[in-house]
Amino acid sequence: MNTRIRWLLAAAFLVSSLPMGGQTPGAGAGLHRVWAITNTRIVVSPSKPALDKATVIVRDGLIEAVGAGLAVPPDAETIDGSKLTVFPGLFDALGASLLKLPEEKFDETKIYTGNYTDKDRGVTPELKAFEYLSLGKSTVEKYHKLGILAAQVLPNRGILTGQASVTALGDADKNKAVLLKDAALGVAFSPAGVSLFPNSLMGTVAYLRQAFSDALDYDLRSGRWRAEMKGSARPAHNSQLEILAGFLQGRKPVIFFCNDRHDILRALRLAEEFKLNSFVADLGGEGWRVIPELQKAKARVFCTVAFKPPVTSLMTKLGKAEKEKAEKEIYPKNPAKLAEAGVPFAFSSLGTDDPKSYMEGVQKAVEAGLAKTKALEALTAVPAAFLGLDRALGTVEPGKIANLVLAEDDLLAKDPKVRYVFADGERVDLVSAKAKEGEKPTVNVSGRWEIAAEGIPKLPIDFVQEEGSLSGKLTTPYGVFDFTGGSVSAKDIYFEVNLAVGGQQIDLYFSATVEGDTMRGTIVQGTSGSTEFTAKRIPG
Amino acid sequence: MNGKIAKTAWLGLAVLAFVAAGAAADQPLLLKGGNVITVSGEILRGGSILIQGGKIAAVGMAVTAPAGAKTFDLAGQWVMPGIIDSHAHIAADGDLNETGDVLAPEVDIRDVLNPDDINIWYALTGGVTTIHTMHGSADPIGGRGVVLKLRWGAAQGQDLIFAGAPLTSKWALGENPKRSNMGGAGRARYPQTRMGVEASIRDVFEQARTYMRSWDEHNRKVKEAEKARKPGPPPLPPRKDYRLEIVAGILRGEYWVRCHAYQAEEMLSILRLCQEYGVKLVCFEHGLEGYRITNELAAAGVAVSTFTDFWGYKWEAFQTMPYAAALMAQRGVLVALNSDDAERMRRLFNDAAKTVRFGGLAEAEAIRMLTINPARILGVDKWVGTIEAGKDADLAVFSRHPLDPYTVCEKTIVDGKVLFDRAKYLDERRKAEEEKNKKEAEAAKPKEKKIGGEV
Numbered sequence: 002m003n004t005r006i007r008w009l010l011a012a013a014f015l016v017s018s019l020p021m022g023g024q025t026p027g028a029g030a031g032l033h034r035v036w037a038i039t040n041t042r043i044v045v046s047p048s049k050p051a052l053d054k055a056t057v058i059v060r061d062g063l064i065e066a067v068g069a070g071l072a073v074p075p076d077a078e079t080i081d082g083s084k085l086t087v088f089p090g091l092f093d094a095l096g097a098s099l100l101k102l103p104e105e106k107f108d109e110t111k112i113y114t115g116n117y118t119d120k121d122r123g124v125t126p127e128l129k130a131f132e133y134l135s136l137g138k139s140t141v142e143k144y145h146k147l148g149i150l151a152a153q154v155l156p157n158r159g160i161l162t163g164q165a166s167v168t169a170l171g172d173a174d175k176n177k178a179v180l181l182k183d184a185a186l187g188v189a190f191s192p193a194g195v196s197l198f199p200n201s202l203m204g205t206v207a208y209l210r211q212a213f214s215d216a217l218d219y220d221l222r223s224g225r226w227r228a229e230m231k232g233s234a235r236p237a238h239n240s241q242l243e244i245l246a247g248f249l250q251g252r253k254p255v256i257f258f259c260n261d262r263h264d265i266l267r268a269l270r271l272a273e274e275f276k277l278n279s280f281v282a283d284l285g286g287e288g289w290r291v292i293p294e295l296q297k298a299k300a301r302v303f304c305t306v307a308f309k310p311p312v313t314s315l316m317t318k319l320g321k322a323e324k325e326k327a328e329k330e331i332y333p334k335n336p337a338k339l340a341e342a343g344v345p346f347a348f349s350s351l352g353t354d355d356p357k358s359y360m361e362g363v364q365k366a367v368e369a370g371l372a373k374t375k376a377l378e379a380l381t382a383v384p385a386a387f388l389g390l391d392r393a394l395g396t397v398e399p400g401k402i403a404n405l406v407l408a409e410d411d412l413l414a415k416d417p418k419v420r421y422v423f424a425d426g427e428r429v430d431l432v433s434a435k436a437k438e439g440e441k442p443t444v445n446v447s448g449r450w451e452i453a454a455e456g457i458p459k460l461p462i463d464f465v466q467e468e469g470s471l472s473g474k475l476t477t478p479y480g481v482f483d484f485t486g487g488s489v490s491a492k493d494i495y496f497e498v499n500l501a502v503g504g505q506q507i508d509l510y511f512s513a514t515v516e517g518d519t520m521r522g523t524i525v526q527g528t529s530g531s532t533e534f535t536a537k538r539i540p541g
Numbered sequence: 542m543n544g545k546i547a548k549t550a551w552l553g554l555a556v557l558a559f560v561a562a563g564a565a566a567d568q569p570l571l572l573k574g575g576n577v578i579t580v581s582g583e584i585l586r587g588g589s590i591l592i593q594g595g596k597i598a599a600v601g602m603a604v605t606a607p608a609g610a611k612t613f614d615l616a617g618q619w620v621m622p623g624i625i626d627s628h629a630h631i632a633a634d635g636d637l638n639e640t641g642d643v644l645a646p647e648v649d650i651r652d653v654l655n656p657d658d659i660n661i662w663y664a665l666t667g668g669v670t671t672i673h674t675m676h677g678s679a680d681p682i683g684g685r686g687v688v689l690k691l692r693w694g695a696a697q698g699q700d701l702i703f704a705g706a707p708l709t710s711k712w713a714l715g716e717n718p719k720r721s722n723m724g725g726a727g728r729a730r731y732p733q734t735r736m737g738v739e740a741s742i743r744d745v746f747e748q749a750r751t752y753m754r755s756w757d758e759h760n761r762k763v764k765e766a767e768k769a770r771k772p773g774p775p776p777l778p779p780r781k782d783y784r785l786e787i788v789a790g791i792l793r794g795e796y797w798v799r800c801h802a803y804q805a806e807e808m809l810s811i812l813r814l815c816q817e818y819g820v821k822l823v824c825f826e827h828g829l830e831g832y833r834i835t836n837e838l839a840a841a842g843v844a845v846s847t848f849t850d851f852w853g854y855k856w857e858a859f860q861t862m863p864y865a866a867a868l869m870a871q872r873g874v875l876v877a878l879n880s881d882d883a884e885r886m887r888r889l890f891n892d893a894a895k896t897v898r899f900g901g902l903a904e905a906e907a908i909r910m911l912t913i914n915p916a917r918i919l920g921v922d923k924w925v926g927t928i929e930a931g932k933d934a935d936l937a938v939f940s941r942h943p944l945d946p947y948t949v950c951e952k953t954i955v956d957g958k959v960l961f962d963r964a965k966y967l968d969e970r971r972k973a974e975e976e977k978n979k980k981e982a983e984a985a986k987p988k989e990k991k992i993g994g995e996v
Contacts, residue, residue, distance in 0.1 A: 197641045
């Protein structure tokens with residue numbers, strides 16, 4: 002959205018007063034940045050008892066205070082939380098769906114010329130997820146509806162796959178949303194698809210061993226030269242080894258993509274050999290088959306919820322019935338078994354299709370015996386700790402980033418009723434803008450009214466009500482807009498207006514309750530934000 | 542296809558249940574009154590074998606069971622040492638040829654072991670208890686192999702490894718490392734000739750020698766610096782090169798080299814190269830023309846691990862015959878019969894019989910080609926390959942003499958555990974099938990064709 006249009010809209014009337022979620026950088030900044038969610042239930046941390054009838058105060062993007070009996074600050078906008086529970090925002094602790102990597106097409110002539118590059122063999126440690134983050138509105142909305150407010154994103158192609166980025170799911174501007182850049186290095190046992198070393202599984206292990214060793218060697222030599230320039234030979238610059246060195250010797254973390262339990266063991270051996278600060282991404286859901294090894298290595302696991310037995314598992318080879326049994330009964334128990342064994346894990350969306358199937362996978366894990374508190378931990382506190390962000394995220398505590406989910410019920414329910422989220426400190430309303438239907442109207446609003454909302458000029462609005470159906474028009478300095486729909490039920494009214502301003506289409510949904518000659522209600526703009534309004538009947 | 546999948550399903554169900562039961566306890570086991578082919582001595586007709594703690598505790602005509610022992614009455618049946626296949630490509634995941642580089646000696650099959658490979662089970666049904674599994678033959682030096690026990694039901698790949706077996710390095714000569722049957726990239730790759738294959742090996746030997754010298758030099762400098770108590774940081778070591786480390790190990794004789802080769806001239810040439818560099822060349826794999834150079838092989842103490850009647854599949858495999866294995870054995874070459882194939886692996890005893898039929902070998906000698914000979918080639922003859930007190934209880938029980946065309950493997954025992962028992966397995970398969978049919982009848986679905994027959 003360009004600046005001119007935004008200015009137009011702001012000038013037009015009420016759009017400027019709508020908190021716009023993350024969709025318009027800068028919009029809402031400085032306005033309505035203080036909220037008090039009152040009289041609510043707060044899951045401070047999944048492992049602790051929830052607070053009842055308590056208050057959360059959010060100020061300028063951070064949680065200011067949490068507790069019972071807090072005074073609502075005078076500058077705060079209040080959200081009645083009496084029917085809601087406040088949860089810490091959920092994580093997708095390891096995913097790739099927010100990543101829009103360019104399509105790679107292999108140049109077939111290389112087969113004959115032999116002029117391969119490291120990219121052809123899947124060695125791209127320089128590939129930074131941050132550069133390819135895509136936080137589009139419609140994408141982020143899907144996460145918000147499920148309460149997922151932060152994600153770690155890591156390229157997953159090749160052997161040395163690239164560097165992770167951890168981002169909040171609030172602002173569309175990745176520069177504002179990003180929490181950690183170049184956070185972890187991805188490593189996979191994926192052979193090159195071309196005639197280039199390593200193009201076998203065994204070769205990838207050998208390759209990685211040499212690569213890690215070379216990075217240590219480079220580190221040693223360049224360190225020596227920096228310390229003792231006199232009398233030391235300086236190594237030639239090697240940007241790849243320089244990157245790798247930053248992830249070795251327990252420095253920044255390395256995440257191993259593991260497709261089966263054998264990959265996990267390969268990863269643990271390499272991690273031990275090179276003293277890596279490592280994580281296992283258990284994409285095959287086979288952690289349960291290597292529990293003693295995971296325990297011994299004190300491994301930290303990113304756990305899939307896709308529950309598809311890997312091709313190397315005998316269970317995939319014993320016929321359809323055995324495979325289906327494994328998918329339904331055996332693999333979904335993986336998280337429960339990790340929890341039982343005390344292996345720390347966070348959930349990863351890798352292997353699932355979208356945020357919805359990710360959360361459905363988590364539900365399956367719960368059905369298969371994982372305690373709900375453990376499941377919530379694996380979505381909140383554990384990933385925050387894994388990513389080194391536990392001082393900023395993972396629980397509802399003062400000083401932390403306001404990543405909050407306000408839901409009517411259980412966040413792990415089939416279709417969780419998430420009403421609001423605070424995404425990186427910004428309020429996003431997910432109230433579904435639908436009127437009650439079917440009741441006989443007890444009011445008639447036909448005639449001219451004047452609508453008022455904070456920060457906008459008063460605007461005339463004309464209603465035509467026929468029984469339960471409502472039409473009308475909204476007059477603005479930029480034109481008159483007819484309702485695109487409307488209804489009246491008892492004393493509740495609902496109508497929609499589609500604003501076309503400067504080539505932009507903006508849907509506004511109004512819902513209000515009428516008392517005599519006044520009405521009071523809410524304007525929702527898509528799922529991006531909402532504001533309160535009042536209107537008065539103009540006599541005559 | 543469906544039939545095959547269904548059959549596999551029965552098999553798996555039964556197998557999974559079976560392993561769990563078989564691995565129950567360390568109960569002593571008496572194999573009573575069978576015909577025991579000890580390999581180390583005479584055949585004991587009506588002899589018995591006592592197994593305790595995974596080892597053969599006693600073997601003889603008057604062995605009795607201690608209290609609490611489980612007894613199998615083997616009257617009329619035959620027992621031989623578990624069959625050893627010295628050339629296999631099972632129980633490993635992924636592509637087993639690293640064709641990205643010409644030489645990849647550092648690649649290690651131990652990194653990709655998979656104990657769930659169904660071929661382990663199939664091998665057990667043919668009396669095989671130990672294998673040498675390795676990568677393919679695409680590279681002049683293509684990696685490291687490993688000796689495995691077929692401990693079906695083991696949790697992890699590492700649990701299969703035969704403890705104490707020497708490390709192996711597999712090489713290959715001829716058409717495969719030339720990649721002459723490959724299109725595309727194969728055509729652009731060095732080496733393209735047999736000369737080139739050998740030269741590539743010599744070349745990496747020289748690189749490794751230089752590499753070894755650089756480490757010797759470094760170690761000398763470190764010692765000197767320590768002695769002189771020179772201030773400042775210690776000398777920097779050379780870059781560690783995993784590939785050359787392994788080649789250095791080969792040059793120091795730490796690896797038992799197994800070389801895939803067909804042609805006599807080529808085998809002699811690489812034998813000379815190994816002698817020149819002091820490399821421990823243990824065995825030629827396939828070695829179909831080995832019968833032409835038996836004097837040289839016997840003198841050098843190099844074995845041949847070969848097929849009996851499998852040849853003619855490419856030009857370098859033309860010049861042989863089913864008599865070759867017997868001819869080599871009769872001239873004093875250590876010969877083993879191998880499978881190179883998951884399917885052939887479970888009927889190696891048939892292959893051994895062919896050396897009697899075509900080469901006129903004594904039955905005992907034919908049996909040795911499946912047992913003590915491959916054990917010696919693999920360096921595991923201390924533990925397996927014969928039936929003697931103190932050795933591992935790795936045994937195969939057959940319905941008739943193992944070289945009889947109508948023989949069937951009845952039981953296979955690894956480390957004293959009965960991992961395959963045909964009667965029990967067939968019974969469980971039948972029960973599983975009955976149960977399935979019952980379920981299907983209940984669900985009123987059309988029944989599948991009945992699947993039966995032997996494994």
